[in-house]
Amino acid sequence: MSRKGLHLKLEELKTELAQVKGLEIAIGRIIEEEWAEPVGPTPFPTLASLREWDLKLLKKYRPMYLPYCDVCCLCTMGKCDLSKGKLGACGLDISKQQSRVVLLACCIGAATHTGHARHLVEHLIEKYGPDYPIDVGRSVGVEVEAPVTRLVCGVRPKTLGDLEEILDYLETQIVHLLSSTHTGQEGDELDFESKVFHAGMIDQVGMEIADIAQISTFNLPRADPNAPLADIGLGTVDTSKPVILVIGHNVPPSVEIIDYLERNGLHDKVEVTGICCTAHDITRYEPRAKIIGPISWQLRYVRSGVPDVIVVDEQCIRADILVEAQKIRAPVIASSEKNCLGLADRTEDPVEEIVSDLAGGKSPGALILNPEKVGEVAVKTAFQVYPVRGKFKVIPEINELIGEARRCTRCNECRRACPNNLPIPEAVGEAATGNLTGLANLYDLCIGCGRCESACPNHIRVHSLIVKGSERKIREEKYKVRVGRGPIQDVEIRNVGAPIVLGEIPGVVALVGCANYPEGGIEVAEIAEEFLKRRYIVVASGCSAMSIAAYKNEEGKTLYEAYPGTFEAGGLVNVGSCVSNSHIAGAAIKIANIFAKRNLRANYEEIADYIHNRVGAVGLAWGAITQKAASIASGFWRLGVPVVVGPHGSKYRRMLLGRRDHEEDWYVYDARTGNRVYAGPAPEHLFYAAETKEEAMVMMAKLCLRPNDTSKGRMIKLANYIDMHRKFYGVMPDDIPQYVRRESEIPVTMKDEIVKILKESGWQEKPTPDPTLLPRLVGVKR
Amino acid sequence: MMRSEPWQTAEIPGPVRALTILKPEVAVSAINRSKHPIIVVGHEAVETELEDAKPIDYAIRIADSTEAQVVATAHIIGEFISRGFKRACWMSILDIANRLKDPGWGGLDGKGQYDLALFMGIPYYMEWVTLSSLKHYAPHLKTISIDRFHQPHATWSFPNITLKDWQKQLEAIATQLERK
Numbered sequence: 001m002s003r004k005g006l007h008l009k010l011e012e013l014k015t016e017l018a019q020v021k022g023l024e025i026a027i028g029r030i031i032e033e034e035w036a037e038p039v040g041p042t043p044f045p046t047l048a049s050l051r052e053w054d055l056k057l058l059k060k061y062r063p064m065y066l067p068y069c070d071v072c073c074l075c076t077m078g079k080c081d082l083s084k085g086k087l088g089a090c091g092l093d094i095s096k097q098q099s100r101v102v103l104l105a106c107c108i109g110a111a112t113h114t115g116h117a118r119h120l121v122e123h124l125i126e127k128y129g130p131d132y133p134i135d136v137g138r139s140v141g142v143e144v145e146a147p148v149t150r151l152v153c154g155v156r157p158k159t160l161g162d163l164e165e166i167l168d169y170l171e172t173q174i175v176h177l178l179s180s181t182h183t184g185q186e187g188d189e190l191d192f193e194s195k196v197f198h199a200g201m202i203d204q205v206g207m208e209i210a211d212i213a214q215i216s217t218f219n220l221p222r223a224d225p226n227a228p229l230a231d232i233g234l235g236t237v238d239t240s241k242p243v244i245l246v247i248g249h250n251v252p253p254s255v256e257i258i259d260y261l262e263r264n265g266l267h268d269k270v271e272v273t274g275i276c277c278t279a280h281d282i283t284r285y286e287p288r289a290k291i292i293g294p295i296s297w298q299l300r301y302v303r304s305g306v307p308d309v310i311v312v313d314e315q316c317i318r319a320d321i322l323v324e325a326q327k328i329r330a331p332v333i334a335s336s337e338k339n340c341l342g343l344a345d346r347t348e349d350p351v352e353e354i355v356s357d358l359a360g361g362k363s364p365g366a367l368i369l370n371p372e373k374v375g376e377v378a379v380k381t382a383f384q385v386y387p388v389r390g391k392f393k394v395i396p397e398i399n400e401l402i403g404e405a406r407r408c409t410r411c412n413e414c415r416r417a418c419p420n421n422l423p424i425p426e427a428v429g430e431a432a433t434g435n436l437t438g439l440a441n442l443y444d445l446c447i448g449c450g451r452c453e454s455a456c457p458n459h460i461r462v463h464s465l466i467v468k469g470s471e472r473k474i475r476e477e478k479y480k481v482r483v484g485r486g487p488i489q490d491v492e493i494r495n496v497g498a499p500i501v502l503g504e505i506p507g508v509v510a511l512v513g514c515a516n517y518p519e520g521g522i523e524v525a526e527i528a529e530e531f532l533k534r535r536y537i538v539v540a541s542g543c544s545a546m547s548i549a550a551y552k553n554e555e556g557k558t559l560y561e562a563y564p565g566t567f568e569a570g571g572l573v574n575v576g577s578c579v580s581n582s583h584i585a586g587a588a589i590k591i592a593n594i595f596a597k598r599n600l601r602a603n604y605e606e607i608a609d610y611i612h613n614r615v616g617a618v619g620l621a622w623g624a625i626t627q628k629a630a631s632i633a634s635g636f637w638r639l640g641v642p643v644v645v646g647p648h649g650s651k652y653r654r655m656l657l658g659r660r661d662h663e664e665d666w667y668v669y670d671a672r673t674g675n676r677v678y679a680g681p682a683p684e685h686l687f688y689a690a691e692t693k694e695e696a697m698v699m700m701a702k703l704c705l706r707p708n709d710t711s712k713g714r715m716i717k718l719a720n721y722i723d724m725h726r727k728f729y730g731v732m733p734d735d736i737p738q739y740v741r742r743e744s745e746i747p748v749t750m751k752d753e754i755v756k757i758l759k760e761s762g763w764q765e766k767p768t769p770d771p772t773l774l775p776r777l778v779g780v781k782r
Numbered sequence: 783m784m785r786s787e788p789w790q791t792a793e794i795p796g797p798v799r800a801l802t803i804l805k806p807e808v809a810v811s812a813i814n815r816s817k818h819p820i821i822v823v824g825h826e827a828v829e830t831e832l833e834d835a836k837p838i839d840y841a842i843r844i845a846d847s848t849e850a851q852v853v854a855t856a857h858i859i860g861e862f863i864s865r866g867f868k869r870a871c872w873m874s875i876l877d878i879a880n881r882l883k884d885p886g887w888g889g890l891d892g893k894g895q896y897d898l899a900l901f902m903g904i905p906y907y908m909e910w911v912t913l914s915s916l917k918h919y920a921p922h923l924k925t926i927s928i929d930r931f932h933q934p935h936a937t938w939s940f941p942n943i944t945l946k947d948w949q950k951q952l953e954a955i956a957t958q959l960e961r962k
Contacts, residue, residue: 064880064883064915065915065918065919066911066912066915067911067914067915067918068911069794069795069796069914070795070796070797070798070914070918071796071797081796081797083796083797083798084798084921085921413791416789416790416791417790417791417792421789421790421905421906518905647905647908650876650907650908650911650912651907651911655880657877657880661881661887688874689876689908690856690874691824691855691874691875691904691905691908692825692856692857694856694857695855695856695857698857728857729857729859729860729872730861730863731859731860731863731872733872734871
């Protein structure tokens, strides 16, 4: 690789002052000259490089703002009342303010993944050296090993050192994006939205960097459809051993725990358990580790008293984790500068001294910014703490529970604080009489936030009561999850590229994101099963991948046991943790590149246009919570891939909705003729919050429709959409005439009914274009 | 007219807040004044049990007596049909709200934009942001939440009331409209 920007190469230079031979100076960005593929139009795009593409999408999918409140409170001229068309003191109106907040959220998300990648890469370079090769599946033919980076930056990273340069670019972009949200900067909501897309694209590169670095160095599964199965669930933990809990996303400290155990022959003597994405990644590293569950399992697991030591790294860790850990007398080791928890920095202290302080209760925790030392301290502390703690828990005994429940005055403050408005007062009221059924019923629906407790004026430990009432359920939480396999193989893309693009595989649905579920995690599993049975390709990551595991079919098998892990029709593909989401985008990009032979290198607009018009993919973040979830979604929006969120996702303040009744919005260019052709509202929306899982499923099936579908493909997709509509809504959809382009697309089993509908609507045949939104692609031979 | 607290305690709306419906006559009067009303009904209208009825049954009675257009959101369109009410259309809560804020929309019946929208059965927080959107972007539209929890972004909303009182209010509104 060499660099772009300033690249000076002198074979020989003679001046009056000196003679120089073989001088090469390079300042700027890395551009590989050996790569035969020409550099596309947008290498290392800046904030406005892809603005025109963004505005094309935003014309079809206009922002619908859902203001969370009427005011802006971001500067000292405020608060400003933005209601009824009023402007703030800086001139911003309510729309601009909403889009600005969305951008802020996406900047936070992109910064978090990129910061994660930066810390990870720095650590790995220190450990393995900058020349350590990137390999995410060369032995299984993964040639296009960093598709997102190739697409966005126009470079092929080959070593860990190459990744640093890409991170420099990402960090610069995030700084510029964040600065756009300052008072007196961007003043147009669509330009804010374009920057939101940019943040999402940057985020995808950051995620990819993080995951390919850790796959390469830690030997995580490399595009392996047969990645092993790991245990998941509270009931899987052997409590007769010292237990270490790791929480977060950045896995090196957890890797060092495993390595220390291995080096010292202690592996079978300690349970290593994890929550959130560190749990995913630690099982990718060592499948004997155990996943407890998603982000929302923190309170219930900690309070159960099972963990003896808690190691936190970064992201999605409860801010009160130290307080909760102290309640169960478990020391906390913080291992990231981003989350110091107010603890003393013990990085340079001797291991035995730290262990002694933690085990003896002298310190509630320690900040240790050296992963290797974390590994040793965590294990040694666990051994010392384990016999002393005796699995001390703060879940009340039954008589205590009843006593606490009797303090309830039914004031409803808990319910008013509960994100899901759960009937807590009624359940606590029943518990006061010794009936724990109501509490147990809440367990599956509870997202584990603990707001009920904070709100209770009588200091009832509501969440602990719920956990106590659910002891049997907790014991039975024993499931299997296929550990994150990483990228999709090139050969898998070759096998499914045609059927996806032609529509014969009805779609790729990606179930991603966090665990703020409206009706419990079971819904994610039910959604997955519905699409698996219909032979969609189901991809999963993060907390959703865990929730999918927490369900067994009629045969007593989890979906990971019942379905193959291959990227194929009817496959259930767990790519891994949050940063593995990049492989989902990567798969779509690779379809355009490997199957359709579109140039990838710095060719973002064309590849996004291809994906948007031809690849029937849709994301679902049913329990999206965080700013990272927002930035992950926005990365997919820029690629033209629609994303559905659960009802709580409406709090993201902005949807991107198409109007199927606006015919003029749905024209594309026919790349063969240059004619503008009506292609129908496909996909209808780019960002959409569904009220119920049934609505989500029907919408997801519909959002897999693409203008490029062949007649056979459109028929298969419509058959699924219409069938699901009838199944879940009890009626036929009212938009069938907009999606049937010719009679051969009518699903055979519903022919009579649909022909009648078409006749009554005055339906006429419509052309099937070779669709593009980019006039420059008209007439380009492929 | 008094103002009420939001049901979810942290949901503070801002300076413009709903007027509280203390008497059913307030809602009845607003509905009667409307030239082109619409009722938007979410899935909780079939999940909540009242005495001998569900909230959806009141939505149907109100729609029958006013000839208001009904939109069933989520997956409950079939519930209307199974109750013999054929005039309901399906649309998601976001899609209908997106159209309600568009002054140029022709309406589901082709008679133009609506001037009053009643909401029932949408998850509290989702209805909250939807009503906020309409408050800001649909100045031509009045909104009434006929749910049992106070929605401060509506034009009018009940205060936070018990199931029993809610049913009484719904019964009174439906009965008064039927007497018209």
